[in-house]
Amino acid sequence: MDLGLSDKRVLVLGASKGLGQAIALAMVAEGATVMAAARSVERIEAWRGALPPEAAARVSVHEVDLAEIASVDRLVDAVLAAGGANVLINNGGGPAPGGVVGTPTEAWNKGFASMAASLFHLTDRLIKPMIEKRWGRIVTIGSSGIEQPIPNLAISNAIRASVAGWSKSLANEVAEHGITVNMVLPGRVATERVESLDQNRASKTNQSIDAVRLQSRAEIPAKRYGTPEEFAAVVTFLAGTPASYVTGSMIRVDGGAIRSI
Numbered sequence: 001m002d003l004g005l006s007d008k009r010v011l012v013l014g015a016s017k018g019l020g021q022a023i024a025l026a027m028v029a030e031g032a033t034v035m036a037a038a039r040s041v042e043r044i045e046a047w048r049g050a051l052p053p054e055a056a057a058r059v060s061v062h063e064v065d066l067a068e069i070a071s072v073d074r075l076v077d078a079v080l081a082a083g084g085a086n087v088l089i090n091n092g093g094g095p096a097p098g099g100v101v102g103t104p105t106e107a108w109n110k111g112f113a114s115m116a117a118s119l120f121h122l123t124d125r126l127i128k129p130m131i132e133k134r135w136g137r138i139v140t141i142g143s144s145g146i147e148q149p150i151p152n153l154a155i156s157n158a159i160r161a162s163v164a165g166w167s168k169s170l171a172n173e174v175a176e177h178g179i180t181v182n183m184v185l186p187g188r189v190a191t192e193r194v195e196s197l198d199q200n201r202a203s204k205t206n207q208s209i210d211a212v213r214l215q216s217r218a219e220i221p222a223k224r225y226g227t228p229e230e231f232a233a234v235v236t237f238l239a240g241t242p243a244s245y246v247t248g249s250m251i252r253v254d255g256g257a258i259r260s261i
């Protein structure tokens with residue numbers, strides 16, 4: 001299937017590793033021009049350096065810290081100067097693990113600023129040219145915790161639910177302009193973040209990391225973690241032209257982990 005991405009400019013946030021890197025690579029494979037952003041630009045340079053020269057030439061590297069609104073604005077200025085983005089992949093880091101009880105106000109505010117407000121602000125600036133062109137795709141990476149809160153990930157559960165409300169509201173406002181707005185919810189996809197969360201659980205429960213992984217896999221109907229490439233394939237489809245009538249949706253990529261219908 002031709003996803004119609006070869007003439008599109010795609011901004012991928014959180015592109016230095018994990019899900020964001022896999023999404024950026026999948027977009028490059030579809031022929032898109034990719035603006036890859038994160039704090040560690042050297043990690044983006046590293047994966048870009050491994051691409052064939054023709055593909056590497058379609059990737060630009062951008063530094064951004066989603067916790068700093070001035071940094072977000074600098075990125076948006078650079079993207080607009082390059083002609084804007086036709087596709088926006090809202091992705092970034094997850095918060096430290098922890099429960100609801102005892103989480104200080106400062107941590108809630110910090111989480112909201114970097115995981116929600118910065119994405120709302122950036123999207124608002126980039127969506128105006130999409131409206132003018134009457135075409136756009138906004139895909140925001142969430143978490144299975146939006147539909148089934150994950151124990152010991154209180155900040156993620158709470159703030160991503162707010163992002164889901166924002167995404168659905170935005171979808172309703174811009175659908176008539178040819179812009180789709182969707183979320184994709186990872187369950188457990190094997191990345192550095194999942195590795196560090198497993199490590200955290202192992203230390204907290206006095207188990208080996210292998211025991212934690214075994215238990216975690218056993219709870220997933222697919223009996224395994226997903227790969228970043230499996231996740232990226234769904235995001236790339238939603239970003240493409242054929243997915244033009246999918247909007248306001250939350251798509252699970254979780255091996256069946258969310259138990260509700």
Ligand SMILES: NC(=O)c1ccc[n+]([C@@H]2O[C@H](COP(=O)([O-])OP(=O)(O)OC[C@H]3O[C@@H](n4cnc5c(N)ncnc54)[C@H](OP(=O)(O)O)[C@@H]3O)[C@@H](O)[C@H]2O)c1
Binds near residue numbers: 014018038039142188
């Ligand atoms: N993997 C899963 O199964 C899973 C499940 C549920 C939810 N999620 C969520 O999905 C998102 C991506 O997951 P992942 O597993 O790929 O995580 P990851 O391996 O930790 O990668 C996170 C990406 O976000 C970037 N990032 C982190 N903080 C940032 C900041 N302040 N400003 C700009 N970029 C920042 C990181 O790059 P730099 O450090 O270079 O900035 C990196 O590229 C995370 O929010 C995660 O919580 C993942």
